[in-house]
């Protein structure tokens with residue numbers, strides 16, 4: 001008998017959500033993370049790394065015990081999205097209410113969300129159970145046999161469980177240990193991030209302009225500032241990170257074409273390499289990959305961690321169903337269904353995001369692109385289909401993303 005049902009490797013946004021949900025569903029969970037709870041304080045300025053989280057992700061995070069904590073701290077819901085072609089006439093506008101949504105998404109600092117998830121790990125689960133946390137602790141080896149999985153930490157401790165889930169990010173050690181290959185390529189672009197204040201406050205709009213080097217996004221923050229993600233060819237991004245503040249603000253002002261007036265101030269800047277990777281499978285025996293360990297997509301549609309949180313919800317739904325029907329958690333047929341479910345969903349989103357990026361690359365024809373954008377903007381059906389998927393509420397969305405609670409999932413009264 002294994003002491004744990006599941007070992008979760010990686011306590012980032014994806015792994016910490018999984019550990020919380022599994023513990024709340026009554027599973028015995030070990031969580032290992034190299035870093036531990038991030039420091040976050042509302043006295044600090046807004047962090048550089050933020051995520052646009054879909055309503056589906058918010059529902060999952062509510063069940064994980066983190067969403068109320070985030071909402072009590074700092075967040076910015078948005079109900080409008082504007083996408084324009086900076087090289088042509090195309091324009092797309094989305095609003096939540098006409099499509100029956102309260103919100104299109106919520107901007108949250110990654111460190112705040114992680115801190116809230118780590119705080120939620122201390123809440124007692126059904127029989128007072130909580131995940132057992134090993135942090136800071138780095139995983140050195142992962143092995144499996146017919147009886148279970150064996151996770152060896154760098155200090156020599158071994159954690160044994162029925163399943164091991166790798167949520168250890170894009171450089172996943174678990175993925176390598178499980179021998180899971182896949183395809184990966186670099187866009188030769190970096191995403192430059194910074195917090196920016198313009199002469200007029202951001203009115204709560206997620207704004208994006210496609211430029212020859214890549215899209216420039218202004219995402220709304222609660223105090224009227226914007227968090228920008230500016231995709232640029234790698235050298236240009238590095239030059240702009242190093243540029244003096246005045247030059248940077250001038251170039252950003254020109255690239256944003258005067259939207260909300262002039263750039264008044266900019267905080268620290270950083271740039272992250274952008275690539276796409278897709279695991280050839282997410283399950284190898286008793287080892288499972290989720291989040292960036294399994295897949296990575298270009299941030300232009302803000303889907304990366306949203307996909308990871310949908311993976312989490314789908315796995316929890318699968319494992320609860322297995323337990324309810326008395327099937328072993330590592331049952332190959334059930335895990336194969338989970339694998340197909342999540343890989344098909346990810347492949348579709350990653351392909352769509354990749355195609356959108358390609359449409360705006362230099363050399364792509366501006367006229368058909370503008371016509372296409374106008375066609376989508378004029379079509380209720382296309383915009384609704386797009387919005388429901390972006391909201392994490394598409395036809396294959398897991399039940400937790402649709403608002404089902406953990407007790408309901410487990411068949412108990414809420």
Ligand SMILES: Cc1cc2nc3c(=O)[nH]c(=O)nc-3n(C[C@H](O)[C@H](O)[C@H](O)COP(=O)(O)OP(=O)(O)OC[C@H]3O[C@@H](n4cnc5c(N)ncnc54)[C@H](O)[C@@H]3O)c2cc1C
Pocket residue numbers: 009010011012013014015032033034035036050051052053137138139140167168169170173191192193229272273290291292293299301302303304305306307308
């Ligand atoms: C510029 C930019 C903007 C983005 N914007 C958005 C957005 O708006 N919306 C969105 O949905 N996504 C966005 N993303 C994507 C999103 O940031 C990622 O998908 C997300 O961070 C992945 O989370 P994760 O928990 O899977 O992995 P990670 O955040 O990489 O976490 C991995 C965890 O594993 C731990 N770990 C690693 N190795 C080990 C080991 N050997 N032993 C123990 N622990 C280990 C680490 O300490 C870490 O805590 C953006 C990405 C970029 C680059």
